[in-house]
Amino acid sequence: MKAAGSYAMAMVLLAVAGNVRADLRSDYYQRAATRDRDAFQALDINHDGVVERPEIVGDNDFGPRFRDMDRNGDGVVTRDELALYIRDHYGIDEPGAAQASMTTAHVDQPAPSPPRSQQASAK
Ligand SMILES: [Ca+2]
Ligand SMILES: [Ca+2]
Numbered sequence: 796m797k798a799a800g801s802y803a804m805a806m807v808l809l810a811v812a813g814n815v816r817a818d819l820r821s822d823y824y825q826r827a828a829t830r831d832r833d834a835f836q837a838l839d840i841n842h843d844g845v846v847e848r849p850e851i852v853g854d855n856d857f858g859p860r861f862r863d864m865d866r867n868g869d870g871v872v873t874r875d876e877l878a879l880y881i882r883d884h885y886g887i888d889e890p891g892a893a894q895a896s897m898t899t900a901h902v903d904q905p906a907p908s909p910p911r912s913q914q915a916s917a918k
Contacts, residue, residue: 824885831857835877846872866895 851858864872864880875895882892
């Protein structure tokens with residue numbers, strides 16, 4: 796049965812391709828999260844542990860997303876807000892994200908969705 800064999804082989808290849816795509820996406824999200832953490836660190840010029848608007852002037856990566864990261868709209872992005880951003884955008888659980896969602900829940904509209912289940916054991 797040559798056709799059946801080819802079909803089975805095609806199914807195997809599709810399954811492998813799906814796993815590779817999932818890995819690539821998860822690698823991408825990991826890199827994106829790392830890049831955002833590094834940017835946060837670098838942009839915190841006065842080392843007070845938060846990034847404020849004056850610190851992002853001229854930054855074309857972090858800058859345009861500042862408003863999304865600043866959950867409570869106070870003009871300051873805290874580490875917890877960054878953690879929440881990373882969790883919501885990349886699906887990576889960060890320490891502090893839960894705390895940020897609690898402190899900013901009253902500002903969010905609509906009510907925050909329930910936390911995503913733990914990421915499938917990546918590697
Ligand atoms: Ca700062
Ligand atoms: Ca804020």
